[in-house]
Amino acid sequence: MSEKWDERNIPDQHGRVAIVTGANTGLGFETARMLAERGARVVLAVRDVEKGKQAAARIHGDVGVQALDLASLDSIRAAAADLRALHPRIDLLINNAGVMYPPKRTTADGFELQFGTNHLGHFALTGLLLDRLLDVPGSRVVTVSSVGHRIRAAIHFDDLQWERSYSRVGAYGQSKLANLMFTYELQRRLARHGATVAVAAHPGVSNTELLRNSPAAFRLPITWLAPLITQNATMGALPTLRAATGPDVRGGQYYGPSGFQEVRGHPTLVRSSRDSHDRAVQQRLWTVSEELTGVTFPV
Template sequence: MSSTWTEQDIPDQAGRVAVVTGANSGLGFETARMLAEHGARVVLAVRDVEKGKQAAARITGDVAVQALDLTSLASIRSAAADLRAAHPRIDLLINNAGVMYTPKQTTADGFELQLGTNHLGHFALTGLLLDRLLPVPGSRVVTVSSTGHRIRAAIHFDDLQWERSYDRAAAYGQAKLANLMFTYELQRRLAPHGTTIATAAHPGVSRTDLARNAPTALRVPLTWLAPLFQPAEMGALPTLRAATDPGVVGGQYYGPGGRREIRGYPRLVTSSPASHDQATQQRLWAVSEELTGVTFPVA
């Protein structure tokens, strides 16, 4: 695999349908833009439809907008129904949307906001759309994680929703670790079907508004350091490589190739030992099914 994989290495995407969550700005916008410019029909799945329409107007290609609020299971079910009606086949589902370091809040269904948005919302959406991907050769589910999955990260089954106490950094770490565990368990379940694969990616440290909810003590230095971060179009490349590179196989994880994976061209990277704990993956899967009420058409 090339050590300088760029936008020019994205294969022709003509005839493919891609759904990208959180695609009205930042990494999601750049991911959607590049897919559309390479011929894909791209659906921007966004909470704010007006912002989604503004983003779509800035993209050259076949682009549609779908309302999706990952903090509401009702919205997720409604969006999935709309997408299923509009698209008999889906080639790419890119679980990109996310929140980071938010103050203690809950979703419409009572889930801790970071876990609910970053993991449970995408878990439910994927389960509701998966039968549109399974018949499609070369289809992929790409879930965006973070180097934050290594920072104070564990799956706290004894207090999954942080009801007894709350630490926004640890809650983010749990959610991003859950993204990877979901990817690895999904790939295990997909493998016997042989058509769809699950992969993961992380953007390194990119200039986006993801850290807008960070505490002031962290937000100020992040603002000072922002000129050193890579632009969003570079941060989107690991996701795009995981989604389109013909050499990618299921269960792989892509990130920037520079020092400490902060920036650089995308390459295959490794995730924490904790993320590969199969027993925890399976337990998290079972809990996620119970919480969302969504089961997958793969055993």
């Protein structure tokens, strides 16, 4: 397969059910759009249902909308119950939604917003839906990380919620590192079951609403240099789509743009940081995540 992988390479998706979080704008919308146009039944799992309906109306295909606030465990449990009732089988769970560099805030359950939304929210949702994927041939859990998993990134077990001091960049890096560690630990557990695999992806630097909370020192250069160092949401969604649909994909892989420093380009297999492969930290993070969310996995 050519390295210039694009939406034309997405296999036929008829008969498949895909749940995409954060799918009303940006990367999530483009991911959902392309899956629906290839025949999948796609559910936009979004915080704002009205915006979700507006997004669904712009997509040609079989599209539904599900209320989901990843910053609330009650909302996650309610959404999972709805999705389980409607879909006895799920082929793709795409953990795409995220927040980046907000001022210090907490979720409804008291977690730091980025760690709580980007990691714990998706951890809980995956655990609550996973049995709907386990016996489905070709099913995948795709979690979207970031090049930010390398920037000031560590799992701060002594202060996971950044209560002593807050760094919006450090907290984002922790959440995106957690996304990868979750993927790798989940894949080890899934490997004993056969059908489902866990894969990660990142969009490079995409010009989306996610950048709106970036510090000015970061945001202004992005604005000036956008044509050179960013790519649009359609290109940014391609690594996720390749991870979700590529016939050559294997569990535990990580996809991102092929260009310089993985900032932009067509999707290809990439490597994550050395820290992301620390099994002891992965396993400790898993245990802590179960304790914080109250969600355990059927694997």
